[in-house]
Structure formats: structure tokens, C-alpha cells
Amino acid sequence: MNRRDMAEIQFREALRAAMVEEMERDEDVFLMGEEVAEYNGAYKVSEGMLDQFGPKRVIDTPISENGFSGLGIGAAMMGLRPIVEFMTWNFTFVAFDQIVSNAAKMRYMSGGQLKVPIVFRGGNGAAGQLAATHNNSTEAFYTNVPGLKVIAPSNPDDAKGLLKAAIRDDDPVLFMESELMFGMKGEVSDDEDYILPIGKARVAREGDDVTFVAHSKSYWLAMEAAEELAKQGYEATVIDPRTLRPFDTETVLESVKKTNRLVIIDECSPYGGIASEVAFRIQQQAFDHLDAPIARVTAKDTPAPYAKNLIEAWMPTVDEAIAAAKKVMYVD
Amino acid sequence: MANETKKAPRKRAAKGKSTPPDTTSDAKKPNGQLPTEPPKGTPDDADFRFYTKGGHTHESLGLSEDDLVGMYRSMMLQRRFEERAAQMYGRQKISGFLHLYIGQEAVSTGTVQALQPADPIITAYRDHGLGLARGMTANECMAELFGKIDGSSRGKGGSMHFFDVEHHFYGGHGIVGGQIPVAVGLGFAAKYKETGNVAVGFFGDGAINQGAFHEAANLASLYDIPVLLCCENNAYGMGTSVERSTAQPELYKKAYAYDMTGAVVNGMDVFEVYYAMSELAKQAREQNRPALVDIRTYRYRGHSMSDPQKYRTKEEMESKKNEDPIIRLKSYIVDQGFSDNEALDGIDEEVKQVVLESVEFAENSPFPPVETMYEDVYVQDDYPFIV
Numbered sequence: 001m002n003r004r005d006m007a008e009i010q011f012r013e014a015l016r017a018a019m020v021e022e023m024e025r026d027e028d029v030f031l032m033g034e035e036v037a038e039y040n041g042a043y044k045v046s047e048g049m050l051d052q053f054g055p056k057r058v059i060d061t062p063i064s065e066n067g068f069s070g071l072g073i074g075a076a077m078m079g080l081r082p083i084v085e086f087m088t089w090n091f092t093f094v095a096f097d098q099i100v101s102n103a104a105k106m107r108y109m110s111g112g113q114l115k116v117p118i119v120f121r122g123g124n125g126a127a128g129q130l131a132a133t134h135n136n137s138t139e140a141f142y143t144n145v146p147g148l149k150v151i152a153p154s155n156p157d158d159a160k161g162l163l164k165a166a167i168r169d170d171d172p173v174l175f176m177e178s179e180l181m182f183g184m185k186g187e188v189s190d191d192e193d194y195i196l197p198i199g200k201a202r203v204a205r206e207g208d209d210v211t212f213v214a215h216s217k218s219y220w221l222a223m224e225a226a227e228e229l230a231k232q233g234y235e236a237t238v239i240d241p242r243t244l245r246p247f248d249t250e251t252v253l254e255s256v257k258k259t260n261r262l263v264i265i266d267e268c269s270p271y272g273g274i275a276s277e278v279a280f281r282i283q284q285q286a287f288d289h290l291d292a293p294i295a296r297v298t299a300k301d302t303p304a305p306y307a308k309n310l311i312e313a314w315m316p317t318v319d320e321a322i323a324a325a326k327k328v329m330y331v332d
Numbered sequence: 333m334a335n336e337t338k339k340a341p342r343k344r345a346a347k348g349k350s351t352p353p354d355t356t357s358d359a360k361k362p363n364g365q366l367p368t369e370p371p372k373g374t375p376d377d378a379d380f381r382f383y384t385k386g387g388h389t390h391e392s393l394g395l396s397e398d399d400l401v402g403m404y405r406s407m408m409l410q411r412r413f414e415e416r417a418a419q420m421y422g423r424q425k426i427s428g429f430l431h432l433y434i435g436q437e438a439v440s441t442g443t444v445q446a447l448q449p450a451d452p453i454i455t456a457y458r459d460h461g462l463g464l465a466r467g468m469t470a471n472e473c474m475a476e477l478f479g480k481i482d483g484s485s486r487g488k489g490g491s492m493h494f495f496d497v498e499h500h501f502y503g504g505h506g507i508v509g510g511q512i513p514v515a516v517g518l519g520f521a522a523k524y525k526e527t528g529n530v531a532v533g534f535f536g537d538g539a540i541n542q543g544a545f546h547e548a549a550n551l552a553s554l555y556d557i558p559v560l561l562c563c564e565n566n567a568y569g570m571g572t573s574v575e576r577s578t579a580q581p582e583l584y585k586k587a588y589a590y591d592m593t594g595a596v597v598n599g600m601d602v603f604e605v606y607y608a609m610s611e612l613a614k615q616a617r618e619q620n621r622p623a624l625v626d627i628r629t630y631r632y633r634g635h636s637m638s639d640p641q642k643y644r645t646k647e648e649m650e651s652k653k654n655e656d657p658i659i660r661l662k663s664y665i666v667d668q669g670f671s672d673n674e675a676l677d678g679i680d681e682e683v684k685q686v687v688l689e690s691v692e693f694a695e696n697s698p699f700p701p702v703e704t705m706y707e708d709v710y711v712q713d714d715y716p717f718i719v
Contacts, residue, residue, distance in 0.1 A: 079521065
């Protein structure tokens with residue numbers, strides 16, 4: 001087995017490696033959430049961590065998202081560094097008050113006396129025929145709140161480097177993992193202490209004809225669309241912002257100044273979604289460089305349906321991304 | 333954590349076990365009439381404590397003359413501060429909400445006297461009294477109410493968000509019930525770090541019907557967390573009485589559902605609050621166990637400055653004012669011969685002066701420079717959050 005193969009791990013393993021390394025490094029870091037300990041994680045992200053760290057630091061919770069989120073915030077106010085796992089971000093709506101009223105605003109309301117170094121993490125977004133309550137991409141809700149940082153990586157390498165950064169960050173960080181990506185494999189850096197900076201986008205592919213911006217699972221959709229467009233003779237730049245707040249506007253601007261055309265792909269609802277914010281920033285700062293109105297490819301503006309054909313039509317698709325790119329390039 | 337400690341048998345003091353259940357007198361009692369026996373239908377080992385008024389002397393509590401005078405001074409400061417704040421609100425020097433604590437000073441003062449300095453305290457929006465009792469200065473508090481840069485939160489918190497982390501006072505929270513899980517987190521950290529501290533989380537009677545209370549109480553008991561969940565039961569959640577909002581208006585009974593000690597305390601008697609909080613904090617410290625404390629108190633003022641108080645009678649208010657915790661302590665000090673009315677009135681004059689000076693301090697403090705709006709959002713000070 002060569003070194004390269006050894007570094008190929010699943011998304012969930014990258015997350016686990018980040019948590020394990022940080023817990024080994026710092027006694028104040030602990031993990032809590034539903035099924036994280038004895039069940040080894042609902043999605044097996046925390047498998048083996050109870051055995052390694054014991055029940056003091058890997059803590060099963062009842063189904064009480066508001067309660068254990070608030071507990072984590074209180075612990076963070078006292079100097080601990082909790083990682084609070086939500087089984088999915090869909091369930092954070094019952095903890096919304098804790099995240100938005102307490103984690104985000106504690107420092108501001110106290111005039112800088114307090115810090116809340118907590119990480120909330122878990123599966124996010126749409127994951128198939130789960131109907132309306134279990135198919136929410138929650139990024140837009142939380143990026144709307146000053147005081148929070150929001151990260152949504154698209155591959156195991158970014159997941160590890162960014163989660164380690166999140167755990168060390170002194171501000172509350174929301175870490176969103178696509179539910180359908182936990183098993184995805186990818187190369188992860190062998191660096192002993194691999195940290196990626198929060199707030200730096202990654203340019204995954206370069207092309208002169210159109211810019212795609214897409215995070216998390218949508219990134220892969222953008223890459224697929226870019227490959228298909230390449231076959232048709234059009235070269236796309238694909239930018240994965242990786243962190244949504246702060247957002248690396250500069251990297252997108254640079255690309256748009258080159259391609260003059262922008263398509264944003266985002267699983268949130270279109271109304272007030274991530275795509276809306278990115279579109280605003282770019283039209284404001286690069287209006288004269290745009291050769292076409294900015295296009296967005298998002299979930300449809302309805303609750304998520306259950307039926308197979310409906311949920312497939314509801315989700316952003318590669319075909320829609322290709323069509324959007326062609327529209328802004330004025331081809332077809 | 334739960335797995336470690338759950339196996340250990342709970343050590344709970346059995347109280348009142350010889351009293352036969354009373355099946356006839358479970359009618360809803362008016363606020364202030366403290367229960368004197370365990371609720372019916374509870375097993376013999378259910379742990380309920382009743383701290384009714386007048387049961388203690390300073391000697392039985394081990395309090396010195398200086399302690400008593402210090403407590404009197406603290407309560408006087410809280411009251412005079414708020415009376416002046418109300419006046420300043422009337423003059424529109426203070427804006428936003430202003431929820432006064434007047435009448436409840438025995439709760440803050442007795443609690444702070446009973447705790448160790450590093451025991452973390454957190455409360456809801458009626459936070460002036462606890463902040464001042466815990467060591468916040470009148471200056472920083474008044475300046476915060478005025479929204480000035482020298483305020484405790486640099487003018488970003490206002491009345492509902494006093495914080496004094498140096499004195500282990502963790503706020504000052506405006507969403508009803510939202511601070512209760514956070515209180516459990518403060519206690520969790522104390523246990524995790526083995527500091528020997530006990531966390532104290534205050535909330536109003538209105539908050540007990542929030543899911544946050546139930547989730548927090550369950551977690552506190554499940555994880556064996558040293559936290560006192562203290563309901564400052566002033567009988568009204570805004571204009572709705574406990575009887576009209578809560579299916580079981582004897583709030584301490586809810587402790588039974590979470591297998592923790594339930595206590596009911598006369599909150600108009602600072603000695604009872606001190607005694608109850610000392611005993612319960614000691615138990616929490618030694619056993620890593622939470623308790624629910626139902627402190628019966630009363631606010632003389634409205635819910636906030638905009639409350640015309642049409643939901644209660646003058647008679648009810650007058651009867652409660654006869655219970656005034658400051659007058660009660662003052663009479664005690666004079667009766668014991670530790671001081672006389674003149675000297676105690678001198679303390680009153682002194683704190684009035686402190687408060688007057690705080691108004692001057694607040695007046696003279698500048699409004700926060702506009703650029704400070706962008707500070708304290710993140711710890712990272714070069715954070716590019718500005719759109």
C-alpha cells in the first residue's frame with residue numbers, strides 16, 4: 001500500500017480524525033449529542049471515540065436539542081470547548097433559540113466579556129425521499145446571524161482541516177456536513193497538524209467561459225456540469241467557498257472578472273438563500289464585468305416533496321446547472 | 333459522564349416522611365402561603381424542603397453583625413438604584429425595556445451571601461438586583477442603562493443584559509427560559525473541571541412552562557450536575573398569574589418528575605433564602621446533584637415600565653409590602669441592638685448618594701463611538717463580517 005492510498009479516507013473518518021486529534025491535544029474539548037457514544041454515532045462519525053475517551057468526554061444526550069445546545073453554550077462560557085453533534089441540521093430548529101440568541105450574541109451583549117468557543121456540527125441538507133421536515137438546507141438561516149461562523153466543506157480533506165480549525169476557533173462555529181457525503185472517499189493531507197484557514201475559498205477547476213460557485217454536495221454537481229460543458233467546448237471555473245460566513249468574495253470576484261459570467265448552485269431555498277447573497281455581492285462589486293445576469297440553481301421554492309420524481313425535480317440538477325451556464329453564455 | 337455516575341445510588345435526605353398524605357387540601361393556594369408538608373401521592377423518600385419565614389436567627393445561621401449590615405446595604409443599594417432608574421426612564425434617559433426587581437432583593441442578597449465567590453450565577457432579564465448583589469458597580473450599571481460606553485456591556489446590552497464575568501455573573505438574558513440550559517452548562521463545566529463550584533440559574537415563574545426548563549432539568553439530573561435551578565416565583569409572568577398559566581401551580585413539585593430535591597423558600601425573608609441556598613448549594617457541591625428551588629417572592633412594580641398592572645388588586649400589593657424584606661431585616665438589626673435606625677438610615681443616605689453619583693457618571697460618559705458597533709461580534713478582531 002503506498003502512501004497515497006493510505007491517505008484516502010471517508011468523509012466521516014476525516015471528521016472523526018479531526019475530533020480525535022483535537023481531543024487528544026486539548027482536555028477541554030468534548031463531544032456530545034444523540035447516539036454519539038454507545039451507538040457509535042448515528043452516521044458512525046464518532047465510532048470508537050467512547051472507547052478512546054470515556055463517558056466523561058463522549059456524551060450521549062437525550063433527544064433534547066434545545067437543552068444540550070444550551071448546556072454546551074454554558075460550558076463554553078466557562079472555558080470548555082464543546083463539540084455538539086446534531087443528528088441532522090434539520091433538528092436544529094428546536095435549538096434555534098440557543099444558537100441564535102445565545103451562542104451568536106453572548107459576546108456582543110456582554111460587551112466582549114465572554115467568548116463561546118463551541119462547534120455545532122452534523123448532517124445537513126436534502127438526502128432523498130425524506131419529505132419536508134428532513135430535507136432542509138439550513139445554511140441561509142444561520143449565515144443570516146452575525147456572531148456565527150458557518151462552514152460547509154465538500155470533501156474529506158477540507159472537512160478535516162476546517163473542523164480542526166473550527167474546534168480551535170474562539171467563536172461559535174456551525175459545521176455543516178452533507179448527509180449524503182459521509183461515505184465519500186478522498187485524499188486527506190498527511191500533515192501532522194493539518195489546519196485550513198476559515199474563510200478561504202478553493203478554486204477547484206479553472207476555465208475562461210463561466211464561473212460556478214457551489215459548496216458542499218452542490219460542488220460535485222458543479223464539477224459534473226463543468227465536465228459535461230467541457231465536452232461541448234466550454235470551460236468553467238469551479239469555486240468551492242468552503243466557508244459561507246465569512247465568505248471569500250474576493251476569489252469569486254477575481255474569477256468573474258475573467259469569465260464575466262456567474263452561476264451559483266446552492267441547495268437552499270432560493271428566497272434569501274446563499275445564492276442570493278453571493279449574487280448581490282458580485283453584482284455590487286463587479287457589475288461592469290458581468291456580461292449576463294447572474295444565474296442561480298437552487299432547490300425549488302416549496303417544501304421538499306416525498307415522491308421520487310418530485311424530489312428529483314425539486315433538487316438542483318446537473319442539467320439545470322448546464323442550462324444556466326449556457327443561458328449566461330448566450331448559447332443554445 | 334452519565335454512565336459513570338448513574339450507578340451510584342442517589343443520596344437523598346428523606347424529609348417529612350411521617351406525614352400522611354392529605355387528600356383533601358390540594359386546592360390551589362394563594363401565592364405566599366408556603367406549603368408545609370409533602371405533596372400527596374409522593375413516595376416516602378421524595379425529597380421536598382420547606383423554608384418558611386422566621387425560622388432562623390443570625391446566630392443559628394452563623395451570620396455576624398457585619399454580615400447583616402452588609403446584606404442590608406446590598407438590598408438598599410439595589411432598591412435605591414432601581415428607584416432612580418425608574419425616574420431616569422421617566423425622563424427618557426433610559427430606553428428599551430426596564431424590568432424592576434424592587435421587592436425581590438432578599439433573593440439576590442441571600443443567594444450571593446450563601447454562595448462562594450466563584451460559583452457562577454446566571455439569570456433572566458430582571459437582572460439588576462443580582463448584578464449589583466454580585467459586585468457590579470452602580471456606575472457601570474447606570475451607564476449601561478443609559479447606553480453609554482462606560483456601561484458594563486459598553487452600551488450593547490442595556491437593562492436585560494448585565495454581565496460581570498469577573499464576579500462570575502453570567503447575565504442577563506432576555507428570551508424567557510433560554511438561560512436555563514445554559515445554567516446547566518455552567519454547572520457541567522464546574523463538574524468537568526472539578527472546581528467544586530455550584531452553578532445557580534435563576535428564571536421566573538413564566539419560564540417554567542418553557543420546554544427549555546424541562547430539557548435542562550432532565551439533563552441536570554441525568555448527568556448529576558451541581559446546579560440549582562431557582563425559580564424566582566413572583567406570581568406573575570407579565571400579567572398572567574401562575575394559577576392561570578401553570579397546570580401544577582406548586583412549582584417545587586416539578587422536581588419530583590426529575591428525581592431531584594424540590595424546595596420552596598420564602599423569598600421575602602433574606603435569612604430563609606440564605607439558609608436554603610446554603611443548604612442546597614452544599615448538597616449540590618457534595619453530591620453533584622441539582623435541585624429545583626421555588627422561591628416565593630413579589631415584585632411591587634409592574635412587569636416592566638409599560639405595565640399598568642391591572643391584573644392585581646391594591647389590597648394584594650399592600651399586603652405584600654408588609655412583608656418587605658428590607659424592613660424585615662432592618663427591624664431585626666435594630667431589635668438585636670446591632671445598630672439603630674439612625675445609623676441604618678445613614679447607610680440608606682450613603683447608597684442614595686452612590687446612586688446619584690452613578691447618574692452623574694452615566695450622564696458624563698460618552699455614547700459609544702459608532703465604530704464600536706462593529707466590535708465584540710467575534711473574538712477574532714479582524715473578522716471580515718461587514719457586508
